[in-house]
Amino acid sequence: MTDKLIPTKQMPPGLQVDQVDDRIMTLNVGPQHPGSGHMRIIVRIDGDYIVDADPDPGYVHRGEEKMAEARNYILNIPHLERPVIHDSCNILYPYVLGVEDLVGIEVTERAKYIRVITAELNRCIYIQYWLAIYGIFLGHSTMFMWPAGDRELLIDLMEKITGARVTHSYFIPGGVRNDVPANFEDVCLRQVNYFEKRIKEYADVFYDNPILKARTEDTGVLSREDAIRLGTTGSVLRASGVDYDVRVKEPYDVYDDLDVHTNVLKAGDSYARSKIPWLDMIESCNIIRQALEKMPKSGSIRTKLKPNPKGKDEEVYRRVESGRGAAGCHIISKSKPEPYRLKLSVGSFRNLIALPYLLKGEKLGNMPAVYWSLNYWPVEADR
């Protein structure tokens, strides 16, 4: 691929023309194709086999980073969660932690626990949505209906807490926006226990299903060395046998008080990559139960912030574990109410680099199984 991209005539960067072989057919999957999300994958195929895949994101690029430079630290909250509305708490988390460092405020103990609980609930909501899509693209319509239905349980719970079904805008520097409702502990515990019972049933219909195994096992294998070299993150990394979870390795808020188990599988194939998020949901239920037990029953839920707070004159890089892997937020502040530069380093964008490696040599029919196993969210990657 690299040889081909060197043009015969010197063209300006970005306008190089690719020379195409007669034998090779180029196929554009996306950006409107439902099998790719809002993203194009330029696949070159030789017969039925993929010779080369070139991901082309950017169809849902919104310029979140540029917008952030014009808004103050509070006004940035609602639009920064837009890249992944299904995981809005986790995508906001590193930003909020970073702003707390810059502004220099403490978070109350109760707010930290509420944050962890809502972040874990949100992780489950996201993974259920992803699982539904993964199921339907493998032609398994039950696996579309079940997660999409069970997801409502937690969405209802989040609606009771935050007032919104998906776009919560719940985390703010200093704590959370509003307190949890009365008898929240009981309701949450009941919902989570039922939810866990439900998702464990997915094993029978999906994860132990011989058809699914035949389609996903040994397809798109990413070795441990490659997973590290390519800098992948989240479920892609952990499915390749690397034990790395930001919640454990660099605990934020109260994760160091909780017992978090990291799910690691060694196979590195599409099956392992699709199983890790499901195991993560079960782990999330454990975390929520622990947090509910340890959460202070009363107390302040946020530290009051000065209106229009100014950040210190420094840089901060914070990261959390989102539903798709580590989400980092790099804020450069220049003693102004707005960030000078804000960079979101998100799991989807980091995992995208693995796609050409995984698809090379696969059959075209395996493309959805491999592509969706990356736990990729096009809107988040484009930001």
Next chain:
Amino acid sequence: MSTAETTPPPKATPPEKVEASAPSFEKSFIDQITNHFSDDVEVEYIKENRTRVNVKKEKIVDVAKFIKDNTPFDHAESVTGVDFPEDKEIGVIYHLGSYTDPAYSKQVLALATRVPREENPNPGNDSTKLSSLREIFYSVEFHEREIFEMLGVYFEGHPDNRRLLLPEDWADLPPLRKDFTNKGR
């Protein structure tokens, strides 16, 4: 890990005070880098688990290679490009992390450099160029492509300097430069 460590220092003195208290763990690789490159690099301990290496753009490949070969940092998590119009420079900051060594899993090493900035950019054909780290840290591939289109920093030696997120026919300024203003604001 909370904000507890970062709050107390009085506003006037922070940098020197924090530098002095670099823990022995961070000190080991900070010394390793400073001993090898002496005057070419400027290593500062920022706070717990965060270290920053400032380096001239000519030396970035050497320093990155040294870090890759001699310390457990094995991948780039994030690459930030940032425009400094008043300094006539564009900053590029690589955040490096480690998956292989559990002792280093908390650490993030920021490798920062600056390249000259042109008043009238002509991406790819002006002096805003930097050597690519793609051969050393493979994971920077898409990050560098993004910085090329968003700030006009051309990465020499990058095999695939095409647009990534912007449309192919984008003919305006690189949008993350400060002189590109959001429409309607």
